[in-house]
Amino acid sequence: xxxxxxxxxxxxxxxxxxxxxxxxxxxxxxxxxxxxxxxxxxxxxxxxxxxxxxxxxxxxxxxxxxxxxxxxxxxxxxxxxxxxxxxxxxxxxxxxxxxxxxxxxxxxxxxxxxxxxxxxxxxxxxxxxxxxxxxxxxxxxxxxxxxxxxxxxxxxxxxxxxxxxxxxxxxxxxxxxxxxxxxxxxxxxxxxxxxxxxxxxxxxxxxxxxxxxxxxxxxxxxxxxxxxxxxxxxxxxxxxxxxxxxxxxxxxxxxxxxxxxxxxxxxxxxxxxxxxxxxxxxxxxxxxxxxxxxxxxxxxxxxxxxxxxxxxxxxxxxxxxxxxxxx
Amino acid sequence: xxxxxxxxxxxxxxxxxxxxxxxxxxxxxxxxxxxxxxxxxxxxxxxxxxxxxxxxxxxxxxxxxxxxxxxxxxxxxxxxxxxxxxxxxxxxxxxxxxxxxxxxxxxxxxxxxxxxxxxxxxxxxxxxxxxxxxxxxxxxxxxxxxxxxxxxxxxxxxxxxxxxxxxxxxxxxxxxxxxxxxxxxxxxxxxxxxxxxxxxxxxxxxxxxxxxxxxxxxxxxxxxxxxxxxxxxxxxxxxxxxxxxxxxxxxxxxxxxxxxxxxxxxxx
Numbered sequence: 001x002x003x004x005x006x007x008x009x010x011x012x013x014x015x016x017x018x019x020x021x022x023x024x025x026x027x028x029x030x031x032x033x034x035x036x037x038x039x040x041x042x043x044x045x046x047x048x049x050x051x052x053x054x055x056x057x058x059x060x061x062x063x064x065x066x067x068x069x070x071x072x073x074x075x076x077x078x079x080x081x082x083x084x085x086x087x088x089x090x091x092x093x094x095x096x097x098x099x100x101x102x103x104x105x106x107x108x109x110x111x112x113x114x115x116x117x118x119x120x121x122x123x124x125x126x127x128x129x130x131x132x133x134x135x136x137x138x139x140x141x142x143x144x145x146x147x148x149x150x151x152x153x154x155x156x157x158x159x160x161x162x163x164x165x166x167x168x169x170x171x172x173x174x175x176x177x178x179x180x181x182x183x184x185x186x187x188x189x190x191x192x193x194x195x196x197x198x199x200x201x202x203x204x205x206x207x208x209x210x211x212x213x214x215x216x217x218x219x220x221x222x223x224x225x226x227x228x229x230x231x232x233x234x235x236x237x238x239x240x241x242x243x244x245x246x247x248x249x250x251x252x253x254x255x256x257x258x259x260x261x262x263x264x265x266x267x268x269x270x271x272x273x274x275x276x277x278x279x280x281x282x283x284x285x286x287x288x289x290x291x292x293x294x295x296x297x298x299x300x301x302x303x304x305x306x307x308x309x310x311x312x313x314x315x316x317x318x319x320x321x322x323x324x325x326x327x
Numbered sequence: 328x329x330x331x332x333x334x335x336x337x338x339x340x341x342x343x344x345x346x347x348x349x350x351x352x353x354x355x356x357x358x359x360x361x362x363x364x365x366x367x368x369x370x371x372x373x374x375x376x377x378x379x380x381x382x383x384x385x386x387x388x389x390x391x392x393x394x395x396x397x398x399x400x401x402x403x404x405x406x407x408x409x410x411x412x413x414x415x416x417x418x419x420x421x422x423x424x425x426x427x428x429x430x431x432x433x434x435x436x437x438x439x440x441x442x443x444x445x446x447x448x449x450x451x452x453x454x455x456x457x458x459x460x461x462x463x464x465x466x467x468x469x470x471x472x473x474x475x476x477x478x479x480x481x482x483x484x485x486x487x488x489x490x491x492x493x494x495x496x497x498x499x500x501x502x503x504x505x506x507x508x509x510x511x512x513x514x515x516x517x518x519x520x521x522x523x524x525x526x527x528x529x530x531x532x533x534x535x536x537x538x539x540x541x542x543x544x545x546x547x548x549x550x551x552x553x554x555x556x557x558x559x560x561x562x563x564x565x566x567x568x569x570x571x572x573x574x575x576x577x578x579x580x581x582x583x584x585x586x587x588x589x590x591x592x593x594x595x
Contacts, residue, residue, distance in 0.1 A: 099497055103479040106467040115432060115555030118462050136460050137358050140346050144560040187476035188506050195500040232595060250517050265594050275346055286594055297346060305570045306585050308578035316582030324590045
């Protein structure tokens, strides 16, 4: 049994960002165990993905290619990963906290008869155990958990780890793994995919995010937030209350069950800062809060705060921003 | 035979409790709320109850039977009976000292044993995760224990001719999938608000008593329910950030001053 295996998901035009983050998360574990850092890629055609995994830190790459692995169907990916893990027998398996990872991870662990640490933000190997930290109670507290039985299985929160700087000419051993996938054993059939086309900058990638909360009172004020986001070259987001109320589609939701953002500047307008919301902005460097309630929890996390009525603060703020930026 | 639906539900600390009022019982490694804040049914589990009730609305009440199932050491009966007042038919509680502090894997094992004892079940609906430990593991392990196909994090669940058609929530849209029954589906808040209990529902639920099961009734021994994930420590992180409040004679001036300050800090 050897190796720290990263379940490397495929994104648009290459490895998904989470795959690179997992390689960064896995490297110190591999070093502590004295074992190689291994990537497993399940795709229709892996092509240059294996080299990319090598560039981001994988010492050994296993590739399973199959037509059924074209899309992120959890059942096929689970079958492929299960077969790969049984063959490679790694000491640890790391997955991302993505729609695919959170579905595959616990079921893989179950099938291997081990536990799984979900949504972890830190990992280390100590005394033969994997020690992981994970936010609980909607982000109000942290739990430190231990997995003692190998393989250790963990799903890692996106953006919790910074990818390693890519190497120019990685020396990586690539090995193909045959997987047998039987369509008749998979009962979940995909009928239709409805993609919501994102307009403008993706929330997850935006350097500036302007977000609104329940305190805005309705969908109309988001036009002002859009205007501010446009001035700052950023994207608009929202709290869960806004999406639950139907003011904006769920693609805008930031938080524990929504999107995790990594903006440099986050402007929260009429967002109180419930912990499940804060879970989505935990790595944002500069939080600016505008809220009429000076005791709102968002101010505990904010670098700059304005206690006031957004209806008065926001238009004046936008005007001044426009003037300063001469736009 | 009516369509048999089991909805799993967990009693949790009210997530709306202000963070400042929360405390950690370090010995039991548990978060405790002030005594005046009652627990609630996990919000995602209420979404799952709502999904079951919509199926019942669609197929007609006599054709669907909804049983709510919960596992715990003790329950606030008025809280855990809420699904009954929303319109569920039965409530089964696995109530046992041995159910205190179970990890997700063992909770799923207890749920699976209770469901197997109920006889054939067509559909198991679960909330996507519990708002206390946020693990999102129990439903997936439960599906494995029961050998059921599973669709995770959905916003729409419809039963059509011995299959269930569901809409999965994905970051960039949705995916419609079809699964033959029996199946297990987890439900997310995108399904929409759970209905409020009606007065009639509340009256009916007060008359209904939960069916109580012990671990021994399910053929389980507490000594066998050892956690696979060991909780070492639970703590509230120390936050040291200091907020710089922007001053001004009125709200408009504060807004202008904020823009100037952000410019000065080279943030815009």
